Amino acid sequence: GSYYVLPLIRGPAGGGLTLTPRNGNQCPLFIGQERSDINRGIPVKFSNWRSRVGFVHESANLNIKMDVKTTICAQSTYWWVTPAPSPWRSLFIAAGPKPEAGGEDSSRSFFQIKKTESKLNAYKFAYCSDSKDCIDVGTNVEGGVRGLVLGSTPPFATP
Incomplete structure (x- = not known):
């Protein structure tokens, strides 16, 4: 199935996840966040997940894909960690592309769902190049665009 990913705190924290261009270029697309908390965005699908219990296990290596049929850039929508040109040199x-198909280093496409350390009963995404070394996924606003980045504080948490 597909799942909408919404921020834990409603309001100025923004809405659900979406695909967004960066730095004035229409392509490639990056994973971003809707500005308005009213917009649920685009749902995600988890692959590389072979559970028969009907839910996604915490700390399982997952490939995440935005569940949209086509994009303006004619590209697949799997999540990949990539350096982007910016003053902060964020990831x-x-x-x-689909991790097995592109011939690229598929370790840049492994993410996990982790419980937050807060008492809010929430979850977050983490990028895990191997199962022991994970970095939280958070948001960064640059040029009015909310993008998902690694190592942002606080992490993008969802109920």
């Missing part, structure tokens, strides 16, 4: 989450 962004970009839309890219």
Whole structure:
């Protein structure tokens, strides 16, 4: 199935996840966040997940895909960690090819769902190049665009 990913705190924290261009270029697309909390965005699908219990396990290596049929860039929408040109040299989450198909380093496409350390009973995404070393996924606003990045504080948490 597909799942909408919404921020834990409603309001100025923004809405659901979406695909967005960066730096004035229409392509490639990056994973971003809707500005308005009213917009649920685009749902995600989890692959590389072989559970028969009907839910996604915490700390399982997952490939995440935006569940949209086509994009203006004619590209697949799997999540990939990529450096982006910016003053902060952040690592962004970009839309890219299916991990097995592209011949790229598929370790840049492994994410996990983790419980937050707060008492809010929430979950977050983490990028895990291997199962022991994970970095939280958060948001960064640059040029009015909310993008998903690695290492942002606080992490993008969802109920």
